[in-house]
Amino acid sequence: MRILHYINQFFGQLGGEDTAYAPITFREDVVGPGAALNGMLEEGEIVVTAICGDNYFVENEEVVKEEIITAIKKYDIDLVIAGPGFNAGRYGIACGSVCKIAFDCQIIAVSALYEENPGLEMFKKYGYIFPAGSQARDMKNSLKKIASFVNKVSRGEEIGLPEDEGYFRRGIRRNIFRTKTGAERAVDMVLAKVLGQPFETEVKMSVFEQIIPSKAILDLSKAKIALGTSGGIVPTGNPDHLESLNASKWVFYNEESFGGDFADMDAFVIHGGYDPVYGNENANRVLPADAMKELEKQNVIGEFYENIFVTVGNSMDLTRAIKYGNEIAEKLLNEGVDAVILTST
Secondary structure (H helix, E strand, O other): OEEEEEEEOOOOOOOOHHHOOOOOEEEOOOOOHHHHHHHHOOOOEEEEEEEEOHHHHHHOHHHHHHHHHHHHHHOOOOEEEEEEEEOOHHHHHHHHHHHHHHHHOOOEEEEEEOOOOHHHHHHHHHOEEEEOOOOHHHHHHHHHHHHHHHHHHHOOOOOOOHHHHOOOOOOOOOOOOOOOOHHHHHHHHHHHHHOOOOOOOOOOOOOOOOOOOOOOOOOHHHOEEEEEEOEOEEEOOOOOOOOOOOOOOOEEEOOHHHOOOHHHOOEEEOOOOOOOHHHHHOHHHOOOHHHHHHHHHOOOOOEEOOOEEEOEOOOOOHHHHHHHHHHHHHHHHHOOOOEEEEEOO
16 A cells, blocks of 8 residues: 655654744655654555644645645555654644545545644544544554555555554444344343443443532622733743643742733743734733733723732643632632633734
């Protein structure tokens, strides 16, 4: 099988965020993780590697799409592999988009993403996406999953159900024959449940936490408003050692923390998941404290709460995010805050 492998600028060895706007290029060679992946393939070979900056992909999706379609035709591609993208948001979305491009070309696409990567929910029906760790240290394990599946496909074997093969459910229905009718199987499951016997449902229902929305603020001019961000804006020097990903804490800062003037904050971006250039030039682009002060001055809001909470959302798992959210909310409620504006990236 002739394979196209898609990777971003980091794994393509172009650089980090400084090359996030690198246009898509194609190399008739294995690059980065492709070298290890190619060695695991039995009857397939990576004949071309597509490398693109994360920002360029997102902002020039149609151009990238046409370039990849052209490459698929030029190199007579049989299968596409994207990533692994782990829990990198932009990279994961790009990997998912590449899977969709391959799907539209009627070519099988394979990837590996962390379960909370937004690219998974957006594009899972277009490719076979396997579970990956949140960070690149899971590279070897993720590549093994991809290679094992690709080897099976290259041998012409039938692709099994998600629980058999290990990929995420795609949400695609397939007609199959059963020895018992649906009614009989349903009764069997009810009896098994009543008798305390093991059973497995055929339709797994999603479970969502029920959130009761807060009441609307009728008069902002009398409200106390807080500001916070998951974009990692910290005072110069990062005094609390906030991590650039997988943050172990959240912190409060006030105007004095940022040099005494929100209009000209002595701050920088510690977040490792987006291009920090514009945020470093002016932190208010991510954390608009200057605008909040102006709203307070104009009496649009009653009071701008003096403490700003900051954390880094990059690679943060849901359990930790809920924990931080509860802690921050409790603190703000105790301080009489009426509403919060949360900015990100």
